[in-house]
Amino acid sequence: TVDGASLWNDILETARFGATPKGGIRRLTLTEEDRQVRDWFAAACRALGCSVSHDSMGNQFARREGADPSLPPITMGSHLDTQPTGGKFDGIVGVLGGLAVLRALRESGHETRHPIEVINWTNEEGARFAPAMLASGVFAGVFTEAEALDKTDRAGVRFGDALAGIGYRGPEPCGRHPIAAYFELHIEQGPILEAEGKTIGVVTGVQAIRWYEVTVTGRDSHAGSTPMTMRADALLAAARMIEAVNAVGLAHGPDAVATVGLVENRPNSRNVVPGEVFLTIDLRDPDDAVVGRMEDALRERIADIAAASGVRADFARVWDAPAVHFDPACIEAVRQAAESFGYPARRIVSGAGHDAAYLARVAPTTMIFVPCAGGLSHNEAESAERGDVAAGANVLLRAVLDADRR
Amino acid sequence: TVDGASLWNDILETARFGATPKGGIRRLTLTEEDRQVRDWFAAACRALGCSVSHDSMGNQFARREGADPSLPPITMGSHLDTQPTGGKFDGIVGVLGGLAVLRALRESGHETRHPIEVINWTNEEGARFAPAMLASGVFAGVFTEAEALDKTDRAGVRFGDALAGIGYRGPEPCGRHPIAAYFELHIEQGPILEAEGKTIGVVTGVQAIRWYEVTVTGRDSHAGSTPMTMRADALLAAARMIEAVNAVGLAHGPDAVATVGLVENRPNSRNVVPGEVFLTIDLRDPDDAVVGRMEDALRERIADIAAASGVRADFARVWDAPAVHFDPACIEAVRQAAESFGYPARRIVSGAGHDAAYLARVAPTTMIFVPCAGGLSHNEAESAERGDVAAGANVLLRAVLDADRR
Numbered sequence: 075t076v077d078g079a080s081l082w083n084d085i086l087e088t089a090r091f092g093a094t095p096k097g098g099i100r101r102l103t104l105t106e107e108d109r110q111v112r113d114w115f116a117a118a119c120r121a122l123g124c125s126v127s128h129d130s131m132g133n134q135f136a137r138r139e140g141a142d143p144s145l146p147p148i149t150m151g152s153h154l155d156t157q158p159t160g161g162k163f164d165g166i167v168g169v170l171g172g173l174a175v176l177r178a179l180r181e182s183g184h185e186t187r188h189p190i191e192v193i194n195w196t197n198e199e200g201a202r203f204a205p206a207m208l209a210s211g212v213f214a215g216v217f218t219e220a221e222a223l224d225k226t227d228r229a230g231v232r233f234g235d236a237l238a239g240i241g242y243r244g245p246e247p248c249g250r251h252p253i254a255a256y257f258e259l260h261i262e263q264g265p266i267l268e269a270e271g272k273t274i275g276v277v278t279g280v281q282a283i284r285w286y287e288v289t290v291t292g293r294d295s296h297a298g299s300t301p302m303t304m305r306a307d308a309l310l311a312a313a314r315m316i317e318a319v320n321a322v323g324l325a326h327g328p329d330a331v332a333t334v335g336l337v338e339n340r341p342n343s344r345n346v347v348p349g350e351v352f353l354t355i356d357l358r359d360p361d362d363a364v365v366g367r368m369e370d371a372l373r374e375r376i377a378d379i380a381a382a383s384g385v386r387a388d389f390a391r392v393w394d395a396p397a398v399h400f401d402p403a404c405i406e407a408v409r410q411a412a413e414s415f416g417y418p419a420r421r422i423v424s425g426a427g428h429d430a431a432y433l434a435r436v437a438p439t440t441m442i443f444v445p446c447a448g449g450l451s452h453n454e455a456e457s458a459e460r461g462d463v464a465a466g467a468n469v470l471l472r473a474v475l476d477a478d479r480r
Numbered sequence: 481t482v483d484g485a486s487l488w489n490d491i492l493e494t495a496r497f498g499a500t501p502k503g504g505i506r507r508l509t510l511t512e513e514d515r516q517v518r519d520w521f522a523a524a525c526r527a528l529g530c531s532v533s534h535d536s537m538g539n540q541f542a543r544r545e546g547a548d549p550s551l552p553p554i555t556m557g558s559h560l561d562t563q564p565t566g567g568k569f570d571g572i573v574g575v576l577g578g579l580a581v582l583r584a585l586r587e588s589g590h591e592t593r594h595p596i597e598v599i600n601w602t603n604e605e606g607a608r609f610a611p612a613m614l615a616s617g618v619f620a621g622v623f624t625e626a627e628a629l630d631k632t633d634r635a636g637v638r639f640g641d642a643l644a645g646i647g648y649r650g651p652e653p654c655g656r657h658p659i660a661a662y663f664e665l666h667i668e669q670g671p672i673l674e675a676e677g678k679t680i681g682v683v684t685g686v687q688a689i690r691w692y693e694v695t696v697t698g699r700d701s702h703a704g705s706t707p708m709t710m711r712a713d714a715l716l717a718a719a720r721m722i723e724a725v726n727a728v729g730l731a732h733g734p735d736a737v738a739t740v741g742l743v744e745n746r747p748n749s750r751n752v753v754p755g756e757v758f759l760t761i762d763l764r765d766p767d768d769a770v771v772g773r774m775e776d777a778l779r780e781r782i783a784d785i786a787a788a789s790g791v792r793a794d795f796a797r798v799w800d801a802p803a804v805h806f807d808p809a810c811i812e813a814v815r816q817a818a819e820s821f822g823y824p825a826r827r828i829v830s831g832a833g834h835d836a837a838y839l840a841r842v843a844p845t846t847m848i849f850v851p852c853a854g855g856l857s858h859n860e861a862e863s864a865e866r867g868d869v870a871a872g873a874n875v876l877l878r879a880v881l882d883a884d885r886r
């Protein structure tokens with residue numbers, strides 16, 4: 075088993091990089107805070123005798139050699155970046171849980187056949203650079219490296235420049251790295267495990283996700299001297315679109331979700347009727363066909379609202395991540411590991427996207443979920459139980475050892 | 481009459497301070513661009529033989545002495561700050577029109593009885609520091625200087641610090657400055673004069689304005705794993721409030737206007753259900769009682785929306801500027817001046833707030849409007865005819881000379 079106390083200590087220790095007054099973390103990818111936690115992670119892995127490298131997308135690989143150098147590594151991982159007001163567990167548990175596995179292997183002196191690697195993927199959150207899971211997506215061949223390096227944040231900074239800026243653009247081309255299996259430990263980020271009193275979620279897949287960008291163009295005018303009937307109010311039209319997105323989510327069954335998370339209003343001055351609004355839409359459902367129907371409904375509603383509101387709406391799909399089904403053998407290894415420890419477990423589909431969703435395209439992959447309080451995530455108050463996190467890392471260790479024997 | 485070509489030239493010349501690619505101006509108050517235009521204005525007035533000073537709120541006074549040093553000055557003025565994406569005329573025409581009057585007096589060698597002053601008021605727009613007309617409000621005793629200096633912009637910078645930062649905090653206490661009369665030339669910023677083919681608006685007053693701030697508090701959560709029914713989506717509630725503000729404007733007669741101009745969404749990330757939204761509301765009508773009824777309706781609607789959306793809404797009135805009626809003698813002087821030139825004119829109530837609305841509390845005051853294309857203002861495409869601007873400045877000159885004789 076892993077050393078749960080060390081793991082918990084690592085979580086608290088790294089939480090200082092980007093700590094917020096409300097007890098959360100603001101560690102946007104490729105910022106100074108991200109550089110600090112990367113440096114900490116590399117040093118911690120080296121202290122356990124691992125070699126540490128990073129590739130051309132900034133993904134970090136901490137490697138413990140196995141008995142057979144010809145075998146590809148069995149890998150674990152997740153991400154150390156956070157939302158603008160994120161918590162201490164999302165992603166972090168998966169990377170530091172991998173570190174706990176490395177520590178357990180070293181302390182027990184166990185020699186694996188395969189090399190064992192822990193990976194910290196760049197820009198999983200998608201909060202700074204859209205889409206999410208960008209660097210694992212390049213690794214899996216979903217995006218080209220060139221397009222990823224050219225993504226810009228909302229301030230116009232290029233991904234490639236930010237990566238070079240923190241000194242993490244490595245020489246190894248991203249993706250030329252065969253992998254025997256990938257296991258990702260993560261908090262559930264939803265309410266199911268806690269509600270049902272389960273310690274372990276045996277993750278069978280990830281639901282479909284699509285992202286959109288809408289630019290609404292009206293006409294800036296004076297809030298005091300422009301009659302109500304002479305306005306082309308981009309914010310009023312955007313408000314109607316936000317309501318429509320919510321209605322589309324509600325109308326497509328209990329699993330569908332639809333969210334406007336980001337809005338930029340221009341010129342954003344108290345006495346100016348807004349002339350332009352940029353907003354984003356996130357649609358999800360476990361069934362790709364349902365997401366397709368949601369998109370169709372939304373396209374129609376947005377066009378209708380624009381016409382009725384006297385504005386123009388430019389609607390673009392910027393990300394399409396179909397539903398993912400994980401590897402049956404990996405899933406079964408996780409189920410058996412949980413059972414062997416006597417942890418209450420259930421099968422579950424992930425509502426959140428994860429690097430595992432892209433890794434599943436290039437390696438046998440699955441995930442292990444542990445509960446988080448109230449199902450709350452992407453919130454500074456996000457929390458998880460120390461015992462649950464340790465249980466998840468134990469399952470991770472056993473699933474990795476099982477894969478090493480196969 | 482004034483030299484219309486020089487006036488037009490001054491307008492184009494100063495438009496380079498903060499010029500935007502779309503032909504507008506971004507010259508937020510107390511920024512480097514504001515400092516540049518203030519320096520230009522002071523130098524231009526000194527070149528005409530005027531003394532130039534600024535008070536403790538940064539208001540600039542350019543003074544041409546009159547024959548009788550015991551008389552208070554007859555003043556003209558407006559503002560040189562702009563909206564984030566403002567035009568080349570709003571405010572600027574009033575200050576540079578005053579400069580054109582000074583030039584005409586100097587070139588004709590006319591000696592007035594009163595000193596003549598042109599004033600550039602600080603932070604008229606209210607785009608950087610709320611409320612609008614802040615420094616003329618201090619001048620008129622509506623706000624204390626201490627409260628004004630403590631206002632902060634949305635980035636948290638204090639007015640007082642920004643003022644000192646550009647070197648325009650003067651020694652003379654704001655307001656200790658008796659004024660014989662105040663005339664403000666301005667573009668209409670609305671569609672009426674143009675539609676009716678009038679050159680001059682004889683402004684009888686300014687409609688009532690109230691500003692509000694609403695903070696909507698929900699709960700940040702994950703856009704992928706939080707079911708629609710478990711959300712406390714602050715942005716969805718804010719969208720409903722934006723629709724309600726528009727409905728309140730439409731429901732209170734043809735003169736009422738209601739606008740949400742500024743929205744800040746937090747954390748503003750594509751995959752986070754928003755937990756907090758800050759928004760502003762601007763309500764106006766020529767009748768104070770109508771604005772009061774709009775406020776009552778809005779308070780009720782916002783409370784209902786918050787309750788139905790499962791969020792909290794904190795609603796605060798941050799500015800109350802009652803309707804203003806200008807001085808009958810000044811209004812008549814403007815009407816006669818327009819008539820004497822043969823300019824088509826009509827009486828009009830201002831939809832926009834102006835420094836004149838506060839000056840009216842401490843001195844006989846009125847305004848002169850000239851048309852702007854399509855009634856468009858607070859827009860980079862704002863424009864006015866050179867001949868109309870010159871006509872307005874001619875009326876300004878004659879109204880000032882008339883007041884000097886009275």
Ligand SMILES: NC(=O)NCCC(=O)O
Pocket residue numbers: 164165198199200206207263425426427428702704751
């Ligand atoms: N795990 C996680 O929160 N990932 C962010 C990507 C998404 O699901 O939006």
Ligand SMILES: NC(=O)NCCC(=O)O
Pocket residue numbers: 296298345570571604605606612613669831832833834
């Ligand atoms: N003239 C002008 O646009 N003033 C800004 C104050 C307001 O009316 O909101």
